[in-house]
Amino acid sequence: MSGFKGGVHPKIQKLTGYKKTEVLPLPPRVVIPLRQHLGAPCDPLVEKGAQVKTGQKIGDSTAPVSAPVHASISGTVVELSPKRLPTGEKVLSVIIDSDGKDEWIKMPALDPEKSSREELLQRVREAGIVGMGGAGFPTHIKLNPPKKVDTLLINGVECEPYITADHRLMLEEGEKVVEGAKIMAKILGVERILIAIEDNKPDAIEHMQKLSEGVGRVVKLKTKYPQGDERHLLKAVLGREVPAGGLPFDVGAVVQNVGTAKAVYDAVKLGIPLVERIVTVTGEVAEPKNLRVRVGTPFTYLLQQCGGTVGKVRKVVAGGPMMGFAVHEDVPVIKTTGCVLVMGEVKEEEEGPCIRCGRCIEACPMSLMPTHLVKLVRAKDFEACLQYNLLSCDECGCCAYVCPSKIPIVHVIREGKKGVRRLRK
Ligand code: SF4
Ligand code: SF4
Numbered sequence: 513m514s515g516f517k518g519g520v521h522p523k524i525q526k527l528t529g530y531k532k533t534e535v536l537p538l539p540p541r542v543v544i545p546l547r548q549h550l551g552a553p554c555d556p557l558v559e560k561g562a563q564v565k566t567g568q569k570i571g572d573s574t575a576p577v578s579a580p581v582h583a584s585i586s587g588t589v590v591e592l593s594p595k596r597l598p599t600g601e602k603v604l605s606v607i608i609d610s611d612g613k614d615e616w617i618k619m620p621a622l623d624p625e626k627s628s629r630e631e632l633l634q635r636v637r638e639a640g641i642v643g644m645g646g647a648g649f650p651t652h653i654k655l656n657p658p659k660k661v662d663t664l665l666i667n668g669v670e671c672e673p674y675i676t677a678d679h680r681l682m683l684e685e686g687e688k689v690v691e692g693a694k695i696m697a698k699i700l701g702v703e704r705i706l707i708a709i710e711d712n713k714p715d716a717i718e719h720m721q722k723l724s725e726g727v728g729r730v731v732k733l734k735t736k737y738p739q740g741d742e743r744h745l746l747k748a749v750l751g752r753e754v755p756a757g758g759l760p761f762d763v764g765a766v767v768q769n770v771g772t773a774k775a776v777y778d779a780v781k782l783g784i785p786l787v788e789r790i791v792t793v794t795g796e797v798a799e800p801k802n803l804r805v806r807v808g809t810p811f812t813y814l815l816q817q818c819g820g821t822v823g824k825v826r827k828v829v830a831g832g833p834m835m836g837f838a839v840h841e842d843v844p845v846i847k848t849t850g851c852v853l854v855m856g857e858v859k860e861e862e863e864g865p866c867i868r869c870g871r872c873i874e875a876c877p878m879s880l881m882p883t884h885l886v887k888l889v890r891a892k893d894f895e896a897c898l899q900y901n902l903l904s905c906d907e908c909g910c911c912a913y914v915c916p917s918k919i920p921i922v923h924v925i926r927e928g929k930k931g932v933r934r935l936r937k
Contacts, residue, residue, distance in 0.1 A: 542808030598830030639779030672832025692773030
């Protein structure tokens with residue numbers, strides 16, 4: 513198999529791959545966290561009682577790494593208070609009650625041919641665009657790397673089982689993805705645009721091949737998890753290895769998710785900030801769906817629109833089963849939420865002893881020794897954890913997936929990371 517070392521082949525359960533995206537009716541209330549990205553939180557620009565319009569900027573920051581946030585519906589600001597994100601953190605949020613009118617404020621459209629690189633970059637920032645594949649790094653910063661790059665790699669891999677939001681986006685709005693990629697290539701000053709798609713989405717490959725003729729090239733990849741991670745993707749597509757602690761620009765490339773490319777198109781050509789995204793709602797719900805959802809919409813509202821949950825629910829996960837976060841209360845969709853997965857009751861298997869089979873080592877795409885790391889964390893030997901590169905673990909979950917003894921390796925490693933951080937304080 514071409515590509516990167518390690519990885520696994522979880523059972524693909526793309527229940528919604530052939531379901532056209534539906535537009536979710538406007539929610540009566542949205543909760544918009546003032547930080548939905550990696551970086552500094554925004555300061556609120558509105559007060560309780562303010563009337564806002566869809567697309568209005570309601571939070572911004574002067575910090576170098578941050579991205580503004582916008583109202584996703586029109587209505588009244590009824591509260592500003594800390595609310596839980598899908599990741600579990602609490603962040604100051606603006607709560608807006610809908611007036612049912614959905615009145616918009618848009619920015620003037622730009623002609624990407626005539627606009628300068630700086631104007632385009634500023635527009636991407638003003639639109640509050642962040643990486644929509646999951647990490648949520650502000651896009652205007654990624655598009656302004658400190659080193660020269662030669663390749664823009666558009667990530668249409670979507671390797672987590674269950675999630676189909678990017679697949680549908682490519683099929684339904686592929687033109688906008690390609691146009692967004694062209695704008696990003698202009699900002700970066702690169703000639704080469706590659707679009708990576710796994711071979712379990714042949715319709716998207718064919719469609720994007722047609723749309724990108726003369727603009728870029730589609731690279732078909734064998735399906736393997738966690739190929740969507742940008743460092744593994746770069747290895748698989750370009751054979752370039754991002755050094756430990758480095759970033760893709762260190763090997764001459766920038767990776768952007770297909771949803772991010774579409775958001776750049778919206779911001780530049782239509783003047784629309786990032787206020788909505790496609791979310792796959794799947795698992796134990798009456799009718800799994802792909803939904804176009806306003807940012808800030810509560811998960812419960814999404815589940816209601818899919819006919820509610822069925823059977824006994826074990827947990828609701830924001831994201832996929834491999835890397836998602838279990839949510840313990842109602843949380844809102846944020847810019848990085850690609851999936852809401854309802855998992856049913858299954859018999860919890862008991863942890864057994866490590867039989868030193870080495871499967872976790874074979875599966876680890878970061879070349880770590882998960883079995884050894886578990887021992888070190890449990891012995892609280894955090895110095896040794898550092899030496900064995902525990903912090904390079906990207907929590908992909910491959911090791912736990914293959915472990916026949918059901919050792920909760922990722923959970924233990926997460927605890928280990930907390931221990932290492934305490935050590936460093
Ligand atoms: S140790 Fe970390 S990086 Fe390696 S397989 Fe496990 S979760 Fe993935
Ligand atoms: S896969 Fe599980 S049982 Fe096998 S070596 Fe790793 S931790 Fe031990």
